[in-house]
Amino acid sequence: MTQETGGFAAFNLNPNILAAVIATGYEEPSAIQQQSIPIIMAGHDMIGQAQTGTGKTAAFALPILHRIDPAKREPQALILAPTRELALQVATAFETYAKQMPGVTVVAVYGGAPMGPQLKAIRNGAQIVVATPGRLCDHLRRDEKVLATVNHLVLDEADEMLKLGFMDDLEVIFKALPATRQTVLFSATLPQSIRAIAERHLRDPQHVKIQTKTQTVTAIEQAHLLVHADQKTSAVLSLLEVEDFDALIMFVRTKQATLDLASALEAKGYKAAALNGDIAQNQRERVIDSLKDGRLDIVVATDVAARGLDVPRITHVFNVDMPYDPESYVHRIGRTGRAGREGRALLLVTPRERRMLQVIERVTGQKVAEVRLPDAQAVLDARIKKLTNSLAPLVADAESTHGDLLDRLTADIGCSPRALAAALLRKATNGQALTLAAIERERPLVPNSAPRERSSERTGDRPDRGDRERRAPVPLAEGRARCRTALGARDGIAAKNLLGAILNEGGLAREAIGRIQVRDSFSLVELPEDGLEKLLAKLKDTRVAGKQLKLRRYRED
Ligand code: AMP
DSSP states (O other), rough: OTTTTHHHHHTTOOOHHHHHHHHHHHHOHHHHHHHHHHHHHHHHEEEOOOOOEEEEEHHHHHHHHSSOTTTOOSOOOOEEEHHHHHHHHHHHHHHHHHHTSSSSSSEEEEEEEHHHHHHHHHHHHHHHHEHHHHHHHHHHHHHHTTTTTTOEEEEETHHHHHHHHHHHHHHHHHHHSOTTTTEEEESSSSHHHHHHHHHHSSSSEEEEEEEOOOOTTEEEHHHHHHOOOGHHHHHHHHHHOOOOSSEEEEEEESSHHHHHHHHHHHTTTEEEEETTTOOHHHHHHHHHHHHHHSSSSSSEEOOTTTTOOOOOEEEEEEEEEEESHHHHHHHTTSSSSGOOOOOOEEEEGGGHHHHHHHHHHHHSSSOOEEOOOHHHHHHHHHHHHHHHHHHHHTTHHHHHHHHHHHHHHHHTTTOOHHHHHHHHHHHHTTOOOHHHHHHHHSOOOOOOSOOOOOOHHHHHHHHOOOOOOOOOOOOOOOEEEEEEEEEGGGTOOOHHHHEEEEEEHHHOGGGOOEEEEEOOOOOEEEEESSSSSHHHTTTOOOETTTTEEEEEEEOOO
């Protein structure tokens, strides 16, 4: 066990849970985990103020798993989440952390899927039930005793649940649970309505809030890029093309991610290495020395491994994975802009992490401007600039040393100096794409929404192969109309975002939405023909990934 996993070991969690946490590659608990896990393990009620991206799911999942009895085949913990997507995510997290706890099962209970199998899974002895309030109430109407054995309740994103109008459902659920249960409430904000719930339904709760002191980061130019998790590597590679960096540090969350990204960079010819808690101390020092003296240009690190790293050459910090809290963000980007130099920090933000971005902006008192991925023209310009910079210093005395040879070669070959210079350039650039068309051909096509979630599978979403390819038109189902939005993968859109936005704002049942196809520069969504105009009017102001959806009827002909 490395020194860093001691962070999780110190909680004295059930060894099977600790082993699963170590297997995920987490090196140390995030701030919210550090504070919440002991409180929940001790059985106290708790109010945690934290948003997505802080590690809040593990902050309650690990201690709850520790407290359940795997031998008892009955619901013991209930997690309520505002949306089906979050419920599925939380259920998956529980499954991951319970991987080495034989006999522990998790069931996700949400609307839009048949009730029978959900009820069966509960009755078959799932100890962990992750549910949306609406569907859970439907189950309670059929069987009011279904939650009678639950002694841990977690309200995840409580403020979102209230915003979605689940107040009444929550009251029904509270009544169906034993009064002696432990209750934990997580919420990004604590408006009066949440405080009122806490007062009525929590017993002597302990408060956990991650302190956010205002921090200043003046010498560093900051920007963010919206991107899906599965597009991060190709986004990083595109950004590197146009960023003028000397040395660069990239932050990711897990050891595995350091290895994966470092090898993707090496494969593209960058001098890159991984730095994580599993790497022996003397080897880590070697990596840092290499970054200092230029044998390496990029280090991909976890927060733990980068502790104390001070390399004046660093001009750029890429936050490839979101930090857990604003302090850690400020700490990370402070690796650049050393000794009064200017630095640049880029933050990759997945759609669900936008709230964390807002918190960072508030705490640092600075706007973190949005940037787009460079287009082919920008990549071409950057490549030519690099070529110019590398050749310019060679020109000065080349004519005196090699001019005569050039004359002789052109005479022998029987070509112009221009033809010979072009041939030498082709050789020197070693097949690198240096025209717009060639760059467009080689650019990785932005993948759709892989890794696919269960929700997108149901919508018939499939990865596609880019805009330029023609494909056979997909026949429309009876009663469906095809609609188009100008938002696509290059805007950081995936099918699940469109689905979420249309479901939430359009008030449709999930079954009403057909196939969703996300292309690079637009997307198509199948919606019910019946009431379409009204629905489009309802969605008029809807925004996805920060941009207006502007959904319109789409006619192929
Ligand atoms: P959450 O805030 O619960 O949505 O978690 C955000 C992301 O952080 C998830 O992808 C988790 O797998 C990851 N995560 C949570 N805790 C840790 C940790 N201690 N170390 C590394 N990654 C973590």
